[in-house]
Amino acid sequence: MDPLVERAREAAENAYVPYSEYTVGAALRTADGTVYEGCNLENANYSNSLHAEEVAVAEAVKNGHEAFDRIAVTSGARDGVTPCGMCRQTLAEFCDDDLVVVCDEGDGETAEYTLGELIPNTIDVETLQEAGSVED
Template sequence: MDELVEGARDALDAAHAPYSEYRVGAALRAGDGTVYTGCNIENANYSNSLHAEEVAVAAAVKRGVRSFERLAVTSSERDGVTPCGMCRQTLSEFCGPDFPVVCDEGETTTEYRLGDLLPNAIDAETLGK
C-alpha cells in the first residue's frame, strides 16, 4: 500500500466524529518530502467542523510550508472519498491544477488531478491580484 495512503489511514485514529461516525484522514506530502496529516474534527454545530484535508494543510502552513506534491484521503468506509468543494478550494490556494489527489477505496486507489476536481478555482487572478 502507498505510504501516503497509510499515513491517511493512520490519521483516522485521531478523528473526532461522534455525530456522523464518518472518520476521514488525510496525508499531505510537502515539497521537501515531509508528510503532514489531518483528521476530521466534528462539532455539534456541523458548520464548525474541521475537515481532514484542511487540518493537514494547516499543520503544514503553520510551519511555513507552501509547496505540496501529493495528497491521500481515506475514510473509515474506504469508499473512495474525495475532498469536498471547500477543501478543494483550500488546496488550490497552494497547489496547481495538476496536483495529484489519491482516494482510498480499500484494496485500490483512484488518483485525480485537482484541476479536474475543481475546474475554474477562485485564485489571485480571479480577485485581480
C-alpha cells in the same frame, strides 16, 4: 499499499466524529517530502467542524510549507472519498492544478485525480484581480 494512504489511514484513527461516525484522514506531502496528517473534527453545530484536508494544510502552513505535490484521502468506509468543494478550494490556494489527489478505495485500490480535474476554474488571485477585489 501507497505509504501516503497508510499515513492517511493512521490519521483517520484520531478523528473526532461523535455525530456522523464517518472518519476521514488526509496525508499531505510537501515539495520537500515532509508529510503532514489531518483528521476530521466534528462540532455539534457541524458548521464549525474541521475537515481532514484542512487540518493537514493548516499544520503544514503553520510549519512553513506552502508547496505540495500529493495528498492522500481516506475514510473509515474506504469508499474512495474525495476532498469536498471547500477542501478543494483550500488546496487550490496553495497547489497547482497538477497536485495529485489519491483516494483510498480499500483493499489496496486507489483512484487518482489531479486537483485541476476535481476543481476546474477555481477562484484564485487572478479571479480577484479581474473583479477588482485585489490589486495586481
